[in-house]
Amino acid sequence: MTRITELTPLLKRLQLGPMxxxxxxxxxxxxxxxxxxxxFLEIxxxxxxxRRAQRRIELRLNAAGFEETCxxxxxxxSASITLDRRLLDAVFSLEFLDKHEHVLLVGPAGVGKSFLAQALGYSAVRAGYTVRFSHADDFFKAMAQARVDNSLDRAFRSFxxxxxxILDDLGLHRLTPQQSADLYELILNRHRASSFVITSNRAVDEWLGLFDDPILGNSALDRLANASYQIVIEGTSYRERLSPHRAQLGTGGD
Incomplete structure (x- = not known):
């Protein structure tokens, strides 16, 4: 044990302290x-x-900003939902990341879109990719604040x-002219260079109506649609299924 104590300072000098x-x-x-x-040396x-590989994973997970580990x-x-499982399995192979393609998860609230998006991000982190999770509204707020702070270039580069x-909950409301321009620039700059996962309560063919400028909208969505996997999830909200009121109604038979 004394010998190991003597080795510890040397290991730390070589940045091998955890050993x-x-x-x-x-x-x-x-x-x-x-x-x-x-x-022995190999072991x-x-x-x-x-250890270092696990540490890198932990750092990437922290940087990703997931709301929970999914x-x-x-x-x-067992949930009352339907989706194309083969297509889902295909995107979880992560080949779309190497091809700089995108995944669009659409369906009503509470069917697991955000969970699957974060699970996809978690798998990507484990595979060595860098990931960022953000609510769509938080992206727009970050851009607005960056204009006030005169830090727009740095803030935009971080996305x-x-x-x-991963942009979660796109389409909760119609975009302002500035938000439309920001989303267009984000899609334009990331397209064919990196990948998106986007979740929305709206069908993809409704997204054009979100843009203040239909020309920007057409240009942005054409890029996404031609290089994306679209997974439609249908079913009952998980939160609604857990509702005590709904459970009581169900006790009388249907």
Whole structure:
């Protein structure tokens, strides 16, 4: 143990400080298994590689700004919803990210669009991609505040740099002229360079009506539609299914 204590400052100087925590266990393993020097070195270096990989994942998860940890395996498949499962499985292969394509998740409130969008983002982070999650309204607010702060370029770039940008709840209201221009510029700059996941309560063919300028809207949506997977989710709101009032109504039969 004294020897390990002496090694700790050296490991820290080499930025290998975390290795000290597992070193006693690994030394004991090496003695027990009578490992040669090369095998022992391989084990402790593999530990460090795995630690650093996990740390990078944690940093990317923190940077993504997810509202909660969502994983596809935790999705409630018993819910009264319908969707194209094969198409969903296809996007969870993450091939769309390498092709700089997009995923559009549409359907009524409460059917799991945001959960699936964040689960897709979580899978992307685990696979090594950078991700940012943002409500659409928060993007517009960030742009408006950046104009006040004279920091528009920096704020806009923060939405351009991630490999995957998740815009949640697009289309809650009609866009102002400035919001229309901001969304157009965002789509224009990210298209064919990186990917979107966009969720909306509105069908994609209704999105044009959100734009103040139909010319901007047509140009933006044409780019999205021609390089996207559109997943339509239909069914009853999860929150509505949990409603005590609805449960009481259901006890009388239907």
């Amino acid at each position: 000290a925590a597992t070193l006693p266990e690994r030394i004991a393993l090496a003695r027990r298994e009578q490992l040669d020097y090369a095998s 402790i270096l593999s530990d460090e590689v795995n 994983r596809l395996e935790d999705f409630d498949w 351009l740099t991630p490999d995957l940008l």
